[in-house]
Amino acid sequence: MKTFLEQVKKRLKAAAVSTFGDELNDFEPVIDAASNPAFGDYQTNIAMVLASKVAQPPRTVAQKLIAAVDLSDWCQTPEVAGPGFINLRLKKEYLESLLDSIKDDTRIGIPLASPASKIVIDMSSPNIAKEMHVGHLRSTIIGDALARTFSFLGHDVLKINHVGDWGTQFGMLIAHLKDACPSALSEPDKVNLGDLVEFYKEARKNFDASEEFQNSSRQEVVALQSGNPESIQAWQLICNQSRKAFQEIYSLLDVPDLIERGESFYNSMLPDVVSDLKSCGLLVEDQGAQCVFLDGFLNEQGEPLPFIVKKRDGGFNYATTDLAGIRHRVKEDHADELIYVVGAGQSAHFAQLQQVARKAGWLPEHVKMGHVPFGSVLGEGGKKLQTRSGETVRLKDLLDEAVASARAELEGRLKDEQRSESEEFISQVAQAVGIAAVKYADLSLNRITNYIFSFKKMLSLQGNTAPYMMYAYVRVQGISRKGGIDFTKLDNSECLKLSKDAEVTLAKCLLKFDEVIDSVVQDLMPNRICEYLFQLSQVFNQFYENCPVLNADEPARTSRLLLCDLTARTLKVGLSLLGIPLVERM
RNA sequence: GCGCCCGUAGCUCAGUGGAUAGAGCCCCCGCCUUCUAAGCGGGUUGUCGUUGGUUCGAAUCCAACCGGGCGCGCCA
Missing domain, CATH: 3.30.1360.70 (Arginyl tRNA synthetase N-terminal domain)
Structure with missing residues (x-):
């Protein structure tokens, strides 16, 4: 509308x-x-x-x-x-004519954005040689949902995975592997990510205990940073094994097209970042570090806070890398908008980063930059989410458990209803419902607040949950199966007629989708889509109760079939913007 | 100490200037000879943290305070 x-x-x-x-x-x-x-x-x-x-x-x-x-x-x-x-x-007639105008449109009336922009989204960003955990869930799926929404509107989206693939920890890990498992450093697939995580823990222990090991670790860091071929090979093998594990998660979550540009990607650009800051007169040396002093950020003494781009020891830090990222995304990617889907705790960093990039002229006024902050995932009781033994929850375990719970739920229901379904059907539905439930539960909440993670809630079959929405879609597919209806071949020359209240209400809801997408793009809040889809599902279910479709007389029958089809397509598009799958039966 | 975020029904959360503040869960009642009842209808629930201010109008904006979380110069 x-x-x-x-x-x-x-x-x-x-x-x-x-x-x-x-x-x-x-x-x-x-x-x-x-x-x-x-x-x-x-x-x-x-x-x-x-x-x-x-x-x-x-x-x-x-x-x-x-x-x-x-x-x-x-x-x-x-x-x-x-x-x-x-x-x-x-007016009813106006609603009918609007529905009529979108019913044959594959975009159900949602126009493409004009002009299209180049949007670079920084998201997910796990660390090499560490497991992905709950902390990566929100960035990954919120970023993906925003990316899908922008893409649907015709924007050119680049999803960047700024992985932690560089730093002193690799010296430690390589030094330890030389003793503990040398073949891992020269041959592919000798160890998997789980092994690496274990080796890393041991390395850390060694590092804290042995001065000798500290020295060899530092030597490895130097060797790696100076480009020693063996060190580089070892590092690449470690990265590859981590990537495999990450990719498994991205496939499970259906988060495609992430372009990996880790910290190492920017290495060669870092000296220029610092020297260019110097030549534009922003760089100040303070206590041995190279910094840019900030406006509006004060320390405890009320003095301006420095933004450190080169440490006293000569090393660069994440501020430098992020500046290099901005430059690269503006100059090479020709970005019109930079989006960072990163936890709320980083908001000061991004405000500072933006200020420095603007001052240095690397981020022209016409290029927008936005931090999309989000809160934490908490466990029951509002405390940090962790396993019974007190460790952070691996994302893989969390997703597997969601799928297993969905499967148990489905099997129970099949038994109750005395239905018999193939193993293929069961596993496919459990997979879709389990993953959908996790993603939807997260995306449906206002991202800025913390939320309490609960399998029970998200897999609950009632309320604002993925299964509820999926079920509304399944009901439409049920009608099409039962009636042998091919929605694409519906004879719709007769225009839509809205007679009952439930039809009018459904029609109005269908026509509001464009307003919702608009507000999502405006505020970068995917939960608005969820809120809308929940409303649409509820309104559809009311229609379904009150308006028989297949048994209705013409012209109501065709008109209602059109409403069903439009509902299903709107749900499909809406959920696709969130990266959430649908099934035909469940 | 400074900065940012949060505080809404028993629980989990929507709602950021508009009319009697909403949903889901929970609890109670009703609806399957008819397209999957994972559904629908009905019922109960509030000092919108507190106090002041701005406004024709405030959960929403401003100020102060209370409570919780996070961040604050060489980790990323």
């Missing part, structure tokens, strides 16, 4: 200008969805906003506006209500 809203705003503005004068030329009307169905479909507060400007009572202003505006092609006669709201009620 986006275009509807724009047109109404245009007419309301024209009416305001013609009634009250040219000084309202820069006035922008606001129209919102009605807060209550009793108030119609849309409401506008413009009369209240204008009242003080034109020195007339709000209700009088509203009456005059109504008299001056003609919305009769779309709405019933507008009503003035309460303190001065103007309430709009859509």
